[in-house]
Amino acid sequence: MKLYTFDPAPNPQRLKMFMDYKGIEIDTHQVNFPEGEQRSDAYKAIIPTGTVPALVLNDGRVLSSVFAITQYLEAIHPEKPLLGETNEERAVVLDWNHRLFNDVFRPTGDALRNSNPAFAGRALPGALDTEQIPALAERGRAQLTHAFETLNNELGNRPFVAGESFTMADIDLLAVIKFAGWAAKMAPDESHAALHDWQARAQAAFDEGCGNT
Ligand SMILES: N[C@@H](CCC(=O)N[C@@H](CS)C(=O)NCC(=O)O)C(=O)O
Structure with missing residues (x-):
């Protein structure tokens, strides 16, 4: 599993706060926004939306929204639930x-x-x-x-x-x-x-x- 993100951007911030609160650590690549790495062909070959954050799952599938990434992470790290219990x-x-x-x-x-x-x-x-x-x-x-x-x-x-x-x-x-x-x-x-x-x-x-x- 690998996370592509750029922590200072707003949607990555939401995810970072979720992960910090729950104490989740993932192999992470900080995408070089100032140099436009998210717009490069190399990045879009991995993440077709050209956005961050994106989580590449172990089977190669890509999650490109904070909604989906947090749902997945909460499912595999249920401690300190942030998405509701009932x-x-x-x-x-x-x-x-x-x-x-x-x-x-x-x-x-x-x-x-x-x-x-x-x-x-x-x-x-x-x-x-x-x-x-x-x-x-x-x-x-x-x-x-x-x-x-x-x-x-x-x-x-x-x-x-x-x-x-x-x-x-x-x-x-x-x-x-x-x-x-x-x-x-x-x-x-x-x-x-x-x-x-x-x-x-x-x-x-x-x-x-x-x-x-
Ligand atoms: N639907 C996505 C939104 C992702 C998004 O809009 N990310 C912005 C950063 S906050 C981005 O990647 N922008 C790329 C750009 O401006 O080139 C989510 O839920 O995470």
């Missing part, structure tokens, strides 16, 4: 993974990649080169504003994103708030008290789980 919890965590990816991660990526000159000609992650569409950056920012508002309303009534326990849904939200901070220069403001309280609680639970306290 059928209902697993479904709720999966629902949050999907929602946070579509409604918060992707809009943040849109805001960055459709406005920053560094992404001119490659406004989408991966192998398809596309031009920037400035209106998508605006739409991404509007989606982020809406997401902070709705998350703040929802997180006032329970300790963690998916309920009573710290899960991958909390890791996803911690990671995307960090991503939005540098990529879109947007963060929860003083009106988002519940979101701030949750953030402190979730960060403490993460640090404790990693053994950093």
Whole structure:
């Protein structure tokens, strides 16, 4: 099994936090993003999507999404579960993974990649080169504003994103708030008290789980 990743990028961050919390170590190649290694023919011959993270299984099959990689790793390392323990919890965590990816991660990526000159000609992650569409950056920012508002309303009534326990849904939200901070220069403001309280609680639970306290 071999992991291809670039730890500072946002989706790799989600996976790194999952692995750090659970104490999982894997033979890893850090893809050289600054030099565009993910866009090279050699990389795409191994990982056709040209994205990170990607996990090559022992039988040669490739997993190219954090969703699938975390499902697989949780199945073979069930200790310190992060994806829920009952059928209902697993479904709720999966629902949050999907929602946070579509409604918060992707809009943040849109805001960055459709406005920053560094992404001119490659406004989408991966192998398809596309031009920037400035209106998508605006739409991404509007989606982020809406997401902070709705998350703040929802997180006032329970300790963690998916309920009573710290899960991958909390890791996803911690990671995307960090991503939005540098990529879109947007963060929860003083009106988002519940979101701030949750953030402190979730960060403490993460640090404790990693053994950093
Ligand atoms: N669906 C993938 C998304 C992977 C993705 O978009 N990765 C970005 C880094 S966060 C990437 O590889 N970008 C390549 C590029 O910008 O060239 C997942 O769930 O992990």
